[in-house]
Amino acid sequence: MKLKKSIVLGSLSLLAAMTLAACGNNQHAGKTQIEFMTSSVEQERLAVINELVSSFEKTHPDIHVNVVPVDENAYNTKVVTLARANKMPEVVEVSQDFAKVMDKVQLINQEAVDEIMSDVGEDTYYDGAKRLVRSENGQHYIAAPISGWVQxxxxxxxxxxxxxxxxxxxxxxxxxxxxxxxxxxxxxxxxxxxxxxxxxxxxxxxxxxxxxxxxxxxxxxxxxxxxxxxxxxxxxxxxxxxxxxxxxxxxxxxxxxxxxxxxxxxxxxxxxxxxxxxxxxxxxxxxxxxxxxxxxxxGTVSGLTIAANKSDDKTEAAKEFVTYLSSQENMEKWVLMSPGGAQPVNKNIVNSSTYQNNEVIQAFGKLPTEIANSFDKVxxxxxxxxxxxxxxxxxxxxxxxxxxxxxxxxxxxxxxxxxxxxxxxxxxxxxxx
Missing domain, CATH: 3.40.190.10 (Periplasmic binding protein-like II)
Known part of the structure; x- marks a missing residue:
């Protein structure tokens, strides 16, 4: 009797779990769903990214973004594996060098990235940062810069x-x-x-x-x-x-x-x-x-790129998401995940009070502005x-x-x-x- 009861309770528990899972899968039904692959796996950084995603979804209720964190040591291999399986995430965080690798094998939607840069305002970025994410022929962008560092x-x-x-x-x-x-x-x-x-x-x-x-x-x-x-x-x-x-x-x-x-x-x-x-x-x-x-x-740039060969609705959703992250307020949040180490690639951030009042940035006086401006000498x-x-x-x-x-x-x-x-x-x- 106890055995039968255990089986029944176990079955009910399994059914409940399956029902909850189904509900979880259905809660985004009818929405355009995209994936965002990032090398930020640290808990504090992921918290910021998840907050950005949440705020984006509130203003874009028809889009759901699934964050896919991948350790940087496994990043390149993961992209290769996903590309071969035709399962590339719609939005991928990339270094300038890895963007070139992806572009070489035609994994990037250059036109979509161009549109993002135009919408955000090309002239707001440091020239050096923009040049680092140009296509080989110099006619397109292969990523929208979001942060960087200089040496x-x-x-x-x-x-x-x-x-x-x-x-x-x-x-x-x-x-x-x-x-x-x-x-x-x-x-x-x-x-x-x-x-x-x-x-x-x-x-x-x-x-x-x-x-x-x-x-x-x-x-x-x-x-x-x-x-x-x-x-x-x-x-x-x-x-x-x-x-x-x-x-x-x-x-x-x-x-x-x-x-x-x-x-x-x-x-x-x-x-x-x-x-x-x-x-x-x-x-x-x-x-x-x-x-x-x-x-x-x-100097080097970290950027966000759009995967090629995606459906129109997913490409449009990906563009909306990257454009949102590329706003001054959200780029500030991204850069300040590692204040001082990560540098602004957009000139508007350097002059913002939020950035200047960060305790790390403030401690160095005028030096952070001097460093950020050096992106034009990259x-x-x-x-x-x-x-x-x-x-x-x-x-x-x-x-x-x-x-x-x-x-x-x-x-x-x-x-x-x-x-x-x-x-x-x-x-x-x-x-x-």
């Missing part, structure tokens, strides 16, 4: 002042400052800079190369690594590295050296800012841009004029530039042969004769 030379104003240094506006002045503080015997060094065989080394070196008018590709997309301008830049980087910590330095080593006072300068992204704030050193932080023939900031390898060559991704993925930087710094190899080798490897990687 440059961070310095401790008080430390530099002890030797009367206030100006880092040229290669020579940066080198002189590094030399002045270099004291290896006492485990003090002049500058923390990337020397590992890594993407970070490519990013850091690119600022010196591009500030010397040396790009990896020319306007025709041909590899131009082995040039006098590139040789001059790599030689300078090699020479500057004598004032950094020994060994292969990457993200952790550079951040630690700057935070613990081992060096007065460091080449790093804006994600150094939160740590500086927590350490109570905000008022002492300075930011310089590698400058020779021009200024060159390395230069990256493979971006030539309005052309944004996809093949640059092949060169980066092959690790050619990071390896070259490591070879001339840690390996102390001669610059000339390293450039010749890199030129040949890049040509082979891009199938260039």
């Amino acid at each position: 440059g030379i961070w310095y401790d104003k008080k430390q530099l002042a002890t030797k009367g240094i206030t100006d880092l506006s040229s290669w020579e002045k940066v080198e002189a400052a590094a030399k002045a503080f270099n004291d290896p015997k006492n485990k003090k060094f002049g500058i923390a800079m990337p020397t590992a065989d890594s993407v970070m080394s490519e990013q850091a070196f690119s600022q010196f190369a591009l500030s010397n008018k040396a790009n990896v590709l020319n306007a025709q997309g041909q590899v131009t690594f082995d040039t006098p301008e590139m040789k001059e830049a790599l030689s300078f980087y090699q020479n500057l590295s004598q004032y950094t910590m020994p060994g292969s330095n990457d993200v952790t080593e550079i951040n630690d050296a700057f935070m613990n006072g081992t060096v007065p300068m460091a080449i790093y992204s804006t994600y150094i800012i939160p740590g500086i704030f927590e350490a109570g050193k905000a008022e002492n932080l300075g930011f310089a841009i590698p400058t020779n023939k021009s200024e060159a900031v390395y 230069q990256v390898f493979g971006l030539v004029g309005e052309k944004n060559f996809n093949k640059m991704g092949n060169i980066t993925s092959a690790g050619i530039i990071g390896r070259a930087v490591h070879d001339v710094t840690v390996g102390n190899h001669a610059v000339g042969p390293v450039l010749e080798k890199a030129q040949a490897e890049a040509q082979k990687t891009t199938n260039e004769d």
Whole structure:
């Protein structure tokens, strides 16, 4: 009897669960349902995103957005899997580089993204941020920028002042400052800079190369690594590295050296800012841009893109959603999920009281505005004029530039042969004769 009762109760419980599930599935019946894939998996960030989705759905009752959080380490694989199964989410958060990969295999609805940029107002974005999400031919956008970060030379104003240094506006002045503080015997060094065989080394070196008018590709997309301008830049980087910590330095080593006072300068992204704030050193932080023939900031953009080959109603719903997230108020909320680290890519945000009154932003005075404005000075390898060559991704993925930087710094190899080798490897990687 007890067994029968248990079976009956179990069956009723299962039926109730199935009924609730059915009700859950039906509550969005009649609505256009879209998916939004994001790399934000942290609870605090997801809370902000879910709040944005909820507010969007209140003003767009005919649309339901399902948030699909995917860890960034599994992101690329997940997109490939979904694309092969023809199950791409309608809206995808992308880096500028991954947007190029998606665009190369025609996974992006360029026209839909163009319309979003037009509706939001192209002129409200920093030019540098817009150029990073241009299609290869420069005629379309492949993502709507929502946030970004930039990289440059961070310095401790008080430390530099002890030797009367206030100006880092040229290669020579940066080198002189590094030399002045270099004291290896006492485990003090002049500058923390990337020397590992890594993407970070490519990013850091690119600022010196591009500030010397040396790009990896020319306007025709041909590899131009082995040039006098590139040789001059790599030689300078090699020479500057004598004032950094020994060994292969990457993200952790550079951040630690700057935070613990081992060096007065460091080449790093804006994600150094939160740590500086927590350490109570905000008022002492300075930011310089590698400058020779021009200024060159390395920057990257996170954007929202629209998947290709979707039904008209889903595409329209996706456009509505991305346009909503791209409003000034909502972009502010997105950027302030990581204040200081994530940077505004829209000029209107920088001047808003909400942004300026954030405790992290406020602590750094005028510096956050200076940093955000540097987006207009962004230069990256493979971006030539309005052309944004996809093949640059092949060169980066092959690790050619990071390896070259490591070879001339840690390996102390001669610059000339390293450039010749890199030129040949890049040509082979891009199938260039």
